[in-house]
Amino acid sequence: DAGITQSPRHKVTETGTPVTLRCHQTENHRYMYWYRQDPGHGLRLIHYSYGVKDTDKGEVSDGYSVSRSKTEDFLLTLESATSSQTSVYFCATGQGGGQPQHFGDGTRLSIL
Amino acid sequence: GENVEQHPSTLSVQEGDSAVIKCTYSDSASNYFPWYKQELGKRPQLIIDIRSNVGEKKDQRIAVTLNKTAKHFSLHITETQPEDSAVYFCAASMGSGGSNYKLTFGKGTLLTVNP
Secondary structure: OOOEEEEOOEEEEOOOOOEEEEEEEOOOOOEEEEEEEEOOOEEEEEEEEEEOOEEEEOOOOOOEEEEEEEOOEEEEEEOOOOHHHOEEEEEEEEOOOOOOEEEOOOEEEEEO | OOOEEEEOOEEEEEOOOOEEEEEEEOOOOEEEEEEEEEOOOOOOEEEEEEEOOOOEEEEOOEEEEEEOOOOEEEEEEOOOOHHHOEEEEEEEEEOOOHHHOOOEEOOOEEEEEEO
């Protein structure tokens, strides 16, 4: 969707380095989500936010942290990247209340 | 927590045939069921959704049905075309908001429409 921007779109880094992915929205949606997508696993929720400074864990949160200091931005940080975190990462936003989530274009992250 | 099972994992049909993808969910409190289409290398995009107060919804060649008693919902695509080839994901969520509003996704179905 035009209102969701992920950066960077591609990144290659080495094991043990910190990595931060950014999701920026112009939709003023309350909810923001980080997913990872791997073959055979579909979309798995890492962390999500239900308001500024309000975040919670998803099903695969180990090794990841998030921050949301303003409505528009949701950051995903890998403190010390591992090869198992090589994946495609999608950000999504939504209004909640039975409304759909809309996805960004994804970040392809490779950890060597 | 919620668990969503999706079948089949792959589906191959001839152009013009119908395709059906089925999902089951575990939590009877779930009340919102969207379907997403993801083309290769692209983001998932919403194609249709249904809420628990409705049994069926149609949008041109696409329809979704919901059976709350059996806790399953299905995507039906009629008159399939090669451009329908993609991975399709079902999802389920519960609640109207608050701190616990999230989707649980099925693992996806790779649909191939052969010309």
